[in-house]
Amino acid sequence: MSAVPIPRQSETPGLEMPRQHYLNAGYSIKSWLLTLDHKRIAILYLISVSAFFVMGALFAGMIRLELLTPQGDLLEAETYNKMFTMHGVIMIFFVLIPSIPAILGNFLIPLMIGARDVAFPRLNLLSWYVFMTGGVFLMTAAIFGGVDTGWTFYTPYSSVYSNTNVMLAGMGAFTAGFSSILTGLNFIVTIHTMRAPGMTWFRLPLFIWAHYATSLIQVLATPVIAMTLVLMMLERSLHLGIFDPNLGGDPVLFQHLFWFYSHPAVYIMILPGMGVISEIIACFTRRRIFGYSFVAFSSLGIAIIGFFVWGHHLFVSSQSVYAGMAFSLITFLVAVPSAIKTFNWTATMYKASISYESPMVFAFGFLGLFVIGGVTGLFLGAIGLDVHMHDTYFVVAHFHYIMVGGEIMAFLGALHFWWPKMFGRKYPEGWAILAAALVFIGFNLTFFPQFLVGYLGMPRRYHTYPAEFQLFNVLSTAGASILGVGYLLPFFYLPWSIRFGQVAGPNPWRAKGLEWQVQSPPLTENFEQTPIVTEEAYEYSHLEAKVV
Amino acid sequence: MIGQFSLWPPQASSVAWQVDALYIFILAVTILTSLAVYFAIVYFAVKYKRKSEDEIPEQIEGHLPLEIAWSIIPLGIMLVMFGWGAKLFFDLTRPPAEALNFNIVGKQWMWKMQHPTGKREINELHVPMGQPIKLTMTSEDVVHSFFIPAFRTKFDVVPGRYTTSWFEPTKAGEYHIFCTQYCGTRHAQMIGRVVVMEPAQYEQWLKTGSVNASAANETPEVAGARLFQEQRCVTCHQTNGLMAPVLNGVFGKPVQLQGGATIVMDESYIRESLLDPTAKIVNGYQPNMPTFQGQISEEQILQLIAYIKSLSSAAGGQAAATKPAEEQPTNTPPAGG
Numbered sequence: 001m002s003a004v005p006i007p008r009q010s011e012t013p014g015l016e017m018p019r020q021h022y023l024n025a026g027y028s029i030k031s032w033l034l035t036l037d038h039k040r041i042a043i044l045y046l047i048s049v050s051a052f053f054v055m056g057a058l059f060a061g062m063i064r065l066e067l068l069t070p071q072g073d074l075l076e077a078e079t080y081n082k083m084f085t086m087h088g089v090i091m092i093f094f095v096l097i098p099s100i101p102a103i104l105g106n107f108l109i110p111l112m113i114g115a116r117d118v119a120f121p122r123l124n125l126l127s128w129y130v131f132m133t134g135g136v137f138l139m140t141a142a143i144f145g146g147v148d149t150g151w152t153f154y155t156p157y158s159s160v161y162s163n164t165n166v167m168l169a170g171m172g173a174f175t176a177g178f179s180s181i182l183t184g185l186n187f188i189v190t191i192h193t194m195r196a197p198g199m200t201w202f203r204l205p206l207f208i209w210a211h212y213a214t215s216l217i218q219v220l221a222t223p224v225i226a227m228t229l230v231l232m233m234l235e236r237s238l239h240l241g242i243f244d245p246n247l248g249g250d251p252v253l254f255q256h257l258f259w260f261y262s263h264p265a266v267y268i269m270i271l272p273g274m275g276v277i278s279e280i281i282a283c284f285t286r287r288r289i290f291g292y293s294f295v296a297f298s299s300l301g302i303a304i305i306g307f308f309v310w311g312h313h314l315f316v317s318s319q320s321v322y323a324g325m326a327f328s329l330i331t332f333l334v335a336v337p338s339a340i341k342t343f344n345w346t347a348t349m350y351k352a353s354i355s356y357e358s359p360m361v362f363a364f365g366f367l368g369l370f371v372i373g374g375v376t377g378l379f380l381g382a383i384g385l386d387v388h389m390h391d392t393y394f395v396v397a398h399f400h401y402i403m404v405g406g407e408i409m410a411f412l413g414a415l416h417f418w419w420p421k422m423f424g425r426k427y428p429e430g431w432a433i434l435a436a437a438l439v440f441i442g443f444n445l446t447f448f449p450q451f452l453v454g455y456l457g458m459p460r461r462y463h464t465y466p467a468e469f470q471l472f473n474v475l476s477t478a479g480a481s482i483l484g485v486g487y488l489l490p491f492f493y494l495p496w497s498i499r500f501g502q503v504a505g506p507n508p509w510r511a512k513g514l515e516w517q518v519q520s521p522p523l524t525e526n527f528e529q530t531p532i533v534t535e536e537a538y539e540y541s542h543l544e545a546k547v548v
Numbered sequence: 549m550i551g552q553f554s555l556w557p558p559q560a561s562s563v564a565w566q567v568d569a570l571y572i573f574i575l576a577v578t579i580l581t582s583l584a585v586y587f588a589i590v591y592f593a594v595k596y597k598r599k600s601e602d603e604i605p606e607q608i609e610g611h612l613p614l615e616i617a618w619s620i621i622p623l624g625i626m627l628v629m630f631g632w633g634a635k636l637f638f639d640l641t642r643p644p645a646e647a648l649n650f651n652i653v654g655k656q657w658m659w660k661m662q663h664p665t666g667k668r669e670i671n672e673l674h675v676p677m678g679q680p681i682k683l684t685m686t687s688e689d690v691v692h693s694f695f696i697p698a699f700r701t702k703f704d705v706v707p708g709r710y711t712t713s714w715f716e717p718t719k720a721g722e723y724h725i726f727c728t729q730y731c732g733t734r735h736a737q738m739i740g741r742v743v744v745m746e747p748a749q750y751e752q753w754l755k756t757g758s759v760n761a762s763a764a765n766e767t768p769e770v771a772g773a774r775l776f777q778e779q780r781c782v783t784c785h786q787t788n789g790l791m792a793p794v795l796n797g798v799f800g801k802p803v804q805l806q807g808g809a810t811i812v813m814d815e816s817y818i819r820e821s822l823l824d825p826t827a828k829i830v831n832g833y834q835p836n837m838p839t840f841q842g843q844i845s846e847e848q849i850l851q852l853i854a855y856i857k858s859l860s861s862a863a864g865g866q867a868a869a870t871k872p873a874e875e876q877p878t879n880t881p882p883a884g885g
Binding site: 162 | 555556566570588593596597599602608610614615622627629635636637640641689690695700702706711724726732736737
């Protein structure tokens with residue numbers, strides 16, 4: 001590490017791509033499909049998750065076009081229902097859950113803790129194949145007629161009444177879940193056992209803390225959704241009475257089991273995003289994160305308390321009044337750690353040295369949207385108010401602000417932040433900032449009107465709606481078209497940069513962290529020799545060199 | 549479209565304003581907090597913009613009193629929201645003792661309502677103003693949810709168990725009923741309206757099935773057309789034939805039944821279908837029509853037959869033209885009072 005002032009990049013025309021790195025370690029198809037390198041597996045996930053994202057987004061586009069008018073003029077009711085089901089299943093199980101952990105977590109966790117690879121490289125490759133197998137089940141379900149249960153698979157509709165490919169889609173979500181469990185397991189063991197000498201727990205980057213908390217949830221909660229889906233499929237295929245009251249079952253039991261996983265799953269989706277934001281803010285403010293240990297422990301706090309709030313999805317489902325109140329109270333408690341994180345990120349900017357490169361612009365976008373997503377959760381947590389808002393567009397807007405506004409914004413920020421590390425070249429900065437701006441504006445125009453139309457009473461999953469709700473839906477569809485352009489841009493300039501971008505060098509942002517001390521793209525072995533860590537994360541009191 | 553802009557639905561029940569009050573409280577708190585955070589972010593971002601390439605800012609580890617303050621104060625405010633919401637929920641789930649009990653049965657994709665007097669309705673609920681009303685609800689098939697935005701009440705309608713909901717209407721008018729738990733293909737058509745009437749008007753409606761005093765002067769065809777709307781026959785017997793057979797142009801013609809038999813669509817078959825709907829099911833349809841036994845008089849059955857006949861005669865178009873305006877309930881929802 002060097003504290004010597006380093007010349008600007010424009011004054012260093014001699015930057016060249018390293019001769020050897022993980023990308024040119026082999027060019028055959030086999031060298032990719034049988035790779036055990038965590039970085040190449042990350043790239044496999046990047047390609048497959050991007051493909052799923054495009055599919056999920058196309059379904060969303062069809063939904064928004066249909067809702068442009070109150071009548072059902074573009075799609076049949078049945079088709080519409082299949083579209084929102086596919087949108088939900090793809091985006092939740094095949095985009096949001098794997099996005100940051102499986103792509104950036106896979107790529108960065110070994111680099112950040114100074115390890116050669118994850119603890120179980122073969123298991124890591126297996127989890128990608130399991131994930132893709134889940135994807136094949138889902139695509140088969142889609143091609144042979146689709147599925148119309150909604151991503152929630154509520155019984156007895158899914159287990160008895162639906163005439164669509166529930167079994168195949170259920171198998172898809174079930175299988176993808178195992179990929180998530182294996183990845184979580186791998187990360188937990190890696191973080192426990194493979195940290196470089198000197199990398200103590202409280203020197204870990206917050207990205208690692210966030211992934212550790214996420215992995216705990218993946219390992220503990222995902223088996224519950226697997227069991228629940230199996231029970232649903234057993235009832236559907238063998239008429240085993242579990243959820244259908246005609247067979248002696250209890251339909252509300254399904255909702256309890258489903259949300260026992262699916263609420264913690266919300267934190268599987270957002271915690272890694274929070275980890276990313278901590279990294280980006282630290283780098284572009286040149287500050288250690290204000291209240292490091294509060295931010296680190298708030299991740300664990302969210303992971304633990306998050307297991308006890310599932311009942312807030314069942315306030316009006318006929319669960320006991322007192323259970324509802326207890327869940328409402330715990331729901332407010334889980335909001336506190338998220339508030340702590342937001343306040344600490346803001347405080348990190350106090351007396352900092354802030355620059356506005358594209359990852360930081362995405363991080364600003366994250367903060368703007370995550371705050372709205374967070375505070376609107378308070379409306380829904382207040383149990384008497386949720387009676388009116390439950391299953392309306394207010395809920396749709398709330399979780400999109402967290403999932404898309406928060407998580408996808410953080411994912412894009414992460415991709416832009418570590419892209420030069422992954423591929424050794426920089427993308428055109430202007431296009432990236434344009435994309436961030438379009439996503440932010442388009443997102444707000446799409447989803448803010450949905451809060452308003454939700455409070456007016458428009459229910460979710462409606463193919464047609466009363467004419468008085470049209471204004472909001474027109475705004476929403478207009479916003480979605482801007483959002484679509486914002487999401488489309490990186491699909492052009494990022495791949496373009498792999499070949500034509502400016503060579504980035506090992507540390508284009510002058511960031512702290514072990515991953516920035518190795519060449520970009522890194523060697524297959526990551527480090528030529530095991531690094532020894534002597535300082536805390538975010539030690540910005542002396543600057544890193546741009547070029548080593 | 550702009551003219552219809554409003555921030556909340558009509559406040560037509562005794563609890564509506566209480567729910568809105570909590571909404572406004574949380575709205576005020578969250579807007580203030582969010583603006584404070586946004587202001588801090590923008591202010592810092594501008595004020596502490598990087599001055600030089602090699603600038604190294606002062607390093608601050610954290611501040612314990614600040615951490616405690618911004619944990620405890622939000623928690624306190626949130627506990628107020630919790631307490632307020634819990635109190636409201638308690639009120640929303642405890643119907644007053646004097647409440648009238650209405651029964652609601654949900655099924656794919658219609659609401660069947662029964663008044664305390666035994667009077668039945670489909671997708672429409674007439675209620676007297678100022679009277680607390682308790683709904684006892686269950687479902688014949690999947691989970692539904694009974695939502696009246698203007699009353700701020702919603703509760704899931706679950707097969708195999710009874711759930712309750714209650715409200716006291718305070719404002720005359722017509723308001724939406726929505727199913728808010730996704731229940732299959734025609735979920736978005738599982739809608740209806742609640743009609744809040746003055747108590748005297750409600751009494752008259754219970755007796756005559758109509759608030760229309762000039763009903764006595766109608767021809768049988770026109771009265772039948774009106775009944776076809778009021779009894780919500782139109783909900784299923786639409787021209788698309790998805791839920792139930794189309795009735796245009798079929799009177800006097802043979803109809804294929806389930807099991808292969810054929811019957812001529814005549815007065816007797818219509819009467820039997822109204823009183824014992826599952827006796828002879830038309831091929832290709834489910835036995836899901838409710839009985840109208842005890843709900844309509846022999847006179848009204850004759851009026852309905854007259855109307856259905858008119859749909860098959862040369863004058864059918866003319867009869868159809870005199871139908872009331874709410875012919876297509878899915879496209880012209882009731883305007884909130």
